[in-house]
Amino acid sequence: MRKIAYDCDVLVIGGGIVGLSxxxxxxxxAPGxxxxxxxxxxxxxxxQTGRNSGVIHSGIYYRPGSLKARYAVKGAAEMVKFxxxxxIAHSVTGKLIVATEREELPRLHALVQRGRENGIPVRELGPAQITEYEPEVRGLAAIHVGTTGICDFVAVAEQLGDASGAEIRYGAEVVRIDRRPALGVAVRTADGTVLRARVLVNCAGLHCDEVARxxxxxxxxxxxxxxGEYYALARPELVRxxxxxxPDPAFPFLGVHLTRGIDGEVHIGPNAVPALAREGYGWGVVRPRELGATVAWPGSWRIARRHWRYGAGELRRSVSKEAFTQxxxxxxPEVRADDLVRAPAGVRAQAVLRDGTLVDxxxxxxxxxxxxxxxxxxxxATASLPIGREVARRALAVLDRA
Structure with a gap:
């Protein structure tokens, strides 16, 4: 059989923080x-990497033993060290999770327990203690999570790429993949370039399901x-x-929150509304093929039927600045509608199963x-270093078998 000339051993699709990690x-x-x-x-x-709030998450929200819990706890410490x-600009700031209604108190106490199960330091606070951390914030009770921080994830991604020694090709959109298990994988990009690899790794984020197919x-x-739509706070002195x-445990979204970023600006958000394109950062961005694929997936309709009340509230906050302010x-309580200035939005790549389950x-x-x-x-982004190692472990095992 003719010997194949491979352009690389492993071809990674996607130059976000997970692909570069x-x-x-x-x-x-595996040097070499x-x-x-x-x-x-x-x-x-x-x-996703460059359009989030820049928070190094502690891992307090996630089910003990899950990949999210294990990788977020480990990844937060590793990210600070990296x-x-x-x-790279970063700070371990801690954060408050605040209950403002009595019906939220049991969920807050459950988070305390979950944090402790995940090995995260948690301090319970009463109303007076909340104001010691945040003088303008009001609540019935809160918890302080000391290991949460902020950083510049774009700079982290750039550094990972530089330190990897990998060949990184930008402006290289994958349009076709020809995989033959005995021969490897050939990938064609939009400009007609063909690359041959022994193993392919799909880290395509918003397009990962399409690349898999x-x-x-x-x-x-x-x-x-x-x-997820954001506002910047015109009076950043209101938030330290x-x-x-x-959060509502029925959803993978954390609700509208206040984040003083590494740049000193305070961002408020995000909400969570359906995007009309994979990269639909505003209502005016509509891609019929992508929207049609979303509508055709049975899971999308099952989500809509199951969670329409929640979705209606999110849509209202999207179109009404006053509703968002409320x-x-x-x-x-001190915030006013004219304190909120539109900021760039992000899009969450949420995997949904056929039965409407949001993959958690x-x-x-x-x-x-x-x-x-x-x-x-x-x-x-927080967990990108341990995620990268896990994906690398699998890719190298596949490479050994190839």
């Missing part, structure tokens, strides 16, 4: 492995995009650090000569 982990674990990263944008971290090592693997889920509401006032944990699956990361929304 995977490349970094592969070259650390040739890794190429393809990213369709002109630079790294242009979507930022310190490479001089290009390889011939049926992922059993679809990405349903949810846009990070303030969150008590949500913020639960935590920060990180989801990584393998195919012939392929590893697919199929659900890695927040806290994936």
């Amino acid at each position: 995977t490349a970094y982990a592969i070259t650390r674990a 492995t040739r890794v190429t990263v393809l990213e369709k944008e002109a630079g790294p971290a242009r979507h 930022c310190a090592e490479y001089g 290009l390889t011939g693997d049926e992922p059993g889920m679809r990405i349903v995009p949810f846009r 650090g990070l303030v969150y509401p008590v 949500a913020v006032r639960r935590l920060l 944990d990180f989801l990584i699956r393998e195919g012939a000569r392929a590893v697919h990361v199929l659900n890695a929304p927040s806290p994936a």
